[in-house]
Amino acid sequence: RAKSTSVSQALIFGIDMKDELTHSSQLLKDIRQSIVDQDFLIYLQPKLNRDETLIGAEALVRWQHPTRGLLNPAAFIDQAEESNFIVKIGKQVLMQVCEQLSLWQRSSETQHLTISVNLSAKQIWQSQFVDDFMLTVNSFDIDKSKLIVEVTETVLLQDIKDATEKMNRLKSHGITISLDDFGTGYSSLNYLHRLPIDEIKIDRSFINDFAEDEQVKLMVKSIVDLANNFGVNVVAEGVENIEQFDLLKEFNVDVYQGFFFSKPISLIEFERYLLT
Numbered sequence: 001r002a003k004s005t006s007v008s009q010a011l012i013f014g015i016d017m018k019d020e021l022t023h024s025s026q027l028l029k030d031i032r033q034s035i036v037d038q039d040f041l042i043y044l045q046p047k048l049n050r051d052e053t054l055i056g057a058e059a060l061v062r063w064q065h066p067t068r069g070l071l072n073p074a075a076f077i078d079q080a081e082e083s084n085f086i087v088k089i090g091k092q093v094l095m096q097v098c099e100q101l102s103l104w105q106r107s108s109e110t111q112h113l114t115i116s117v118n119l120s121a122k123q124i125w126q127s128q129f130v131d132d133f134m135l136t137v138n139s140f141d142i143d144k145s146k147l148i149v150e151v152t153e154t155v156l157l158q159d160i161k162d163a164t165e166k167m168n169r170l171k172s173h174g175i176t177i178s179l180d181d182f183g184t185g186y187s188s189l190n191y192l193h194r195l196p197i198d199e200i201k202i203d204r205s206f207i208n209d210f211a212e213d214e215q216v217k218l219m220v221k222s223i224v225d226l227a228n229n230f231g232v233n234v235v236a237e238g239v240e241n242i243e244q245f246d247l248l249k250e251f252n253v254d255v256y257q258g259f260f261f262s263k264p265i266s267l268i269e270f271e272r273y274l275l276t
């Protein structure tokens with residue numbers, strides 16, 4: 001996406017694209033090599049209930065780049081999607097998520113915890129997506145009800161019938177379906193009744209704005225009420241301060257995630273977090 005914009009800018013403004021193209025082909029080479037070397041790893045961000053009890057975590061991919069250090073998705077996810085490398089990265093992410101679930105499920109203290117994994121549209125559009133996904137999951141001895149997949153509207157927009165069918169199949173295997181970045185697309189509400197959604201995640205842009213903005217506040221409250229009426233679980237992402245947390249509790253949000261509680265942290269840091 002970013003690339004095509006800058007390509008058209010280059011055409012319009014005559015900017016020399018050579019540097020950027022060299023740069024991005026290097027990035028793709030690096031991604032390819034790092035898939036082989038398994039440099040993609042997961043960080044976990046805690047999800048809590050209104051009592052601030054830990055109920056699970058969202059897995060967020062990080063790239064341990066051989067020379068550039070630890071990279072966030074913003075540095076590579078668009079290119080990984082455009083190139084379809086995200087399909088392979090996504091598989092490695094899913095395996096690490098299942099591995100972590102199987103570890104947690106060996107101990108009575110952590111067996112109730114869930115993990116959410118983000119899915120790219122490119123993964124879901126693969127014709128064998130559900131079979132591949134379940135093959136990976138079933139290669140681990142885990143309680144699948146603790147596995148949540150997060151999808152965005154982008155996934156659904158292209159082919160709602162195909163997406164619905166695939167989500168229904170995942171659900172029939174006991175996987176929980178979450179609609180991420182809820183409210184940012186133009187037809188979010190349309191999906192609430194059409195898709196087998198168990199959970200929505202209110203996008204953090206709303207949470208950011210709402211303390212100062214009565215309109216946004218009303219909107220968030222309406223979204224929560226609507227979801228509750230549909231029996232859909234509500235997660236607020238990007239909770240950064242106590243004012244936001246208090247207000248969201250008033251609105252009866254079920255689950256909370258954000259820097260106020262914890263940033264995404266490594267698996268080792270998460271072990272320590274579990275002890276606190």
Ligand code: C2E
Pocket residue numbers: 045059060061072073074077086090093117118119120150180181204237238239240257258259260264
């Ligand atoms: P997302 O799924 O909406 O994830 C939430 C993002 O918000 C994460 O950014 C998280 O670090 C950030 N965040 C959480 N709490 C706060 C907060 O209180 N304040 C602020 N300012 N930010 C907060 P991150 O880890 O950089 O991931 C960005 C996006 O990359 C994700 O958005 C998701 O769309 C994508 N992504 C991450 N991991 C994966 C993955 O394994 N596969 C795929 N396909 N996409 C992924």
Ligand code: MG
Pocket residue numbers: 058118150180
């Ligand atoms: Mg997410």
Ligand code: MG
Pocket residue numbers: 180181201203204237
């Ligand atoms: Mg989100």
Ligand code: MG
Pocket residue numbers: 181203204
């Ligand atoms: Mg988001």
